[in-house]
Amino acid sequence: MEKKSILVTGGAGYIGSHTVLQLLLGGFKVVVIDKLDNSSETAIKRVTELAGEFGKNLVFHQIDLQDKPVLEKLFSSTNFDAVIHFAGLKAVGESVHKPLLYYNNNIIGTINLLEVMATHGCKKIFYGIVIVLCSVSSYDLQLLKILQLVFSSSATVYGWPKEVPCTEEFPLSATNPYGRTKLFIEEICRDIYRSDSEWKVILLRYFNPVGAHPSGNIGEDPSGIPNNLMPFVQQVAVGRQPALTVFGNDYSTKDGTGVRDYIHVIDLSDGHIAALCKLFDSNIGCEVYNLGTGKGTSVLEMVAAFEKSSGKKIPLVMAGRRPGDAEIVYASTDKAERELNWKAKYGIDEMCRDQWNWASKNP
Secondary structure: OOOOEEEEEOOOOHHHHHHHHHHHHOOOEEEEEEOOOOOOHHHHHHHHHHOHHHHHHEEEEEOOOOOHHHHHHHHHHOOOOEEEEOOOOOOHHHHHHOHHHHHHHHHHHHHHHHHHHHHHHHHHOOOOEOOOOOOOOHHHHHHOOOOOEEEEEEHHHEOOOOOOOEOOOOOOEOOOHHHHHHHHHHHHHHHHHHHOOOOOEEEEEEOEEEOOOOOOOOOOOOOOOOOOHHHHHHHHHOOOOOOEEEEOOOOOOOOOOOEEOEEEHHHHHHHHHHHHHHHHHOOOOEEEEEEOOOOOEEHHHHHHHHHHHHOOOOOEEEEOOOOOOOOEEOEOOHHHHHHOOOOOOOOHHHHHHHHHHHHHHOO
């Protein structure tokens, strides 16, 4: 594949930075935009270092998707072959207490991106992850590349599934404002495709990313008190938090705690690359893919695995169920394995090993 130019929104974040590194190592040119609200430019500097000679193909701009004029300026000055859209707020608990913040940031920001893509993509652009293809005239098609977008969705669109594993055909619902923003954005993308078959759409629904790059130089370190399990566990392990609060120990699961599908962030990044390659290499229309391991792990099982990898005891405090949380959610990954030729390689032992390596080097 000839060298493609990829725009990555939210590329300084946890999943974004790992995907940017995999893109660079795969020979892509990458432009990252991020407003650095819950991320750091240090991640971009470390990605550049880890990429070695490929680091020269990375450019960073601090841009908020809600600043449409600045976004317009970027698209006017740069031609992109694809866009991978990660940017957005993602804390379930916070979204329950601040729903307007999530609707404004996630949905309005995405609409701005799509509108700017449509304006400029009819000239020279490919876009990537929930994938969108711009409507162009037959004359334009003779001159221009097809516009495509890849959008990272979320397993939260499955709500409280009545059975598991979750397949891509499951009915969609959401139990919290964060999940609803993802669901609404998916529907926006479907409407775009239905309005004009020239659009191309891939919706990637990934489950619970954990772990870090094996080097220990990039990983997840959210500001404030973490909202997700593994960042909280690592902060307890290095002494930044006194104990892990377990939300709910009375679920109908093997040990009473919630069960999720945890996926190593490197596997997840490779899944995004696989989807992007399919986007370039096939005449895809509108497709959905789950990215997970296909296995459920309880909170207490993950804590035990982390204690084994780190040699640290994680004190626990049991609390009531968190509003908006589902009991058991894990993925069916058959479609991604079959059509993307992708399969998760790492288990929870590797996830915890790399998470602890990151945490111990960056306490």
